Amino acid sequence: AQSVSQHNHHVILSEAASLELGCNYSYGGTVNLFWYVQYPGQHLQLLLKYFSGDPLVKGIKGFEAEFIKSKFSFNLRKPSVQWSDTAEYFCAVNARGNNRLAFGKGNQVVVIP
Amino acid sequence: GAVVSQHPSWVICKSGTSVKIECRSLDFQATTMFWYRQFPKQSLMLMATSNEGSKATYEQGVEKDKFLINHASLTLSTLTVTSAHPEDSSFYICSARGRAGPTDTQYFGPGTRLTVL
Numbered sequence: 001a002q003s004v005s006q007h008n009h010h011v012i013l014s015e016a017a018s019l020e021l022g023c024n025y026s027y028g029g030t031v032n033l034f035w036y037v038q039y040p041g042q043h044l045q046l047l048l049k050y051f052s053g054d055p056l057v058k059g060i061k062g063f064e065a066e067f068i069k070s071k072f073s074f075n076l077r078k079p080s081v082q083w084s085d086t087a088e089y090f091c092a093v094n095a096r097g098n099n100r101l102a103f104g105k106g107n108q109v110v111v112i113p
Numbered sequence: 114g115a116v117v118s119q120h121p122s123w124v125i126c127k128s129g130t131s132v133k134i135e136c137r138s139l140d141f142q143a144t145t146m147f148w149y150r151q152f153p154k155q156s157l158m159l160m161a162t163s164n165e166g167s168k169a170t171y172e173q174g175v176e177k178d179k180f181l182i183n184h185a186s187l188t189l190s191t192l193t194v195t196s197a198h199p200e201d202s203s204f205y206i207c208s209a210r211g212r213a214g215p216t217d218t219q220y221f222g223p224g225t226r227l228t229v230l
Contacts, residue, residue: 036221041118044157044206044221075205090156099170101147101208101219103156
């Protein structure tokens, strides 16, 4: 079964700083990759997803993620964060053709104005 | 985007009672719905997958007689926690996926906070 690891559970940074959240998965086959965001008091929302094609995926709110197959990674980036990006970010993976979506433990990101 | 609702958003019940949580896809037909459980400061753990009109598929370690799932229509799935105990207290989240199947996105509900006294 696939598993997902996210490091640095708590991230604190100032506005305008750059953000990068790591995501690594363990599965040898073809995968679909997702980043979800959960703002305080709200439900999970999809930031971006990768199924195939260009490994650099652009999502909403200026986020992007790059799939590096050789590293089994799908890191999330944003060049300049805002206070409103304070949220919890979850990486998720499912094996192609499999229903199960495996989540990482999440990154709690706090942006200080 | 697609909207998934859950009801109730929170519930407090006595030990031994049963609690039903509803999950609805409001503007799309969800052929597959998923139920997750989230513990504080931990990730979402998939409990079961349900396809409309068929029995749910439970993940290993999840008691199907305790967590009853019904997916009677393309827009509604219910999770019933039977004879709830304090250890069942948790945040339960559903998600729904449309007809495109595994290549489609899962849309998540806002979650239901269950507290069993």
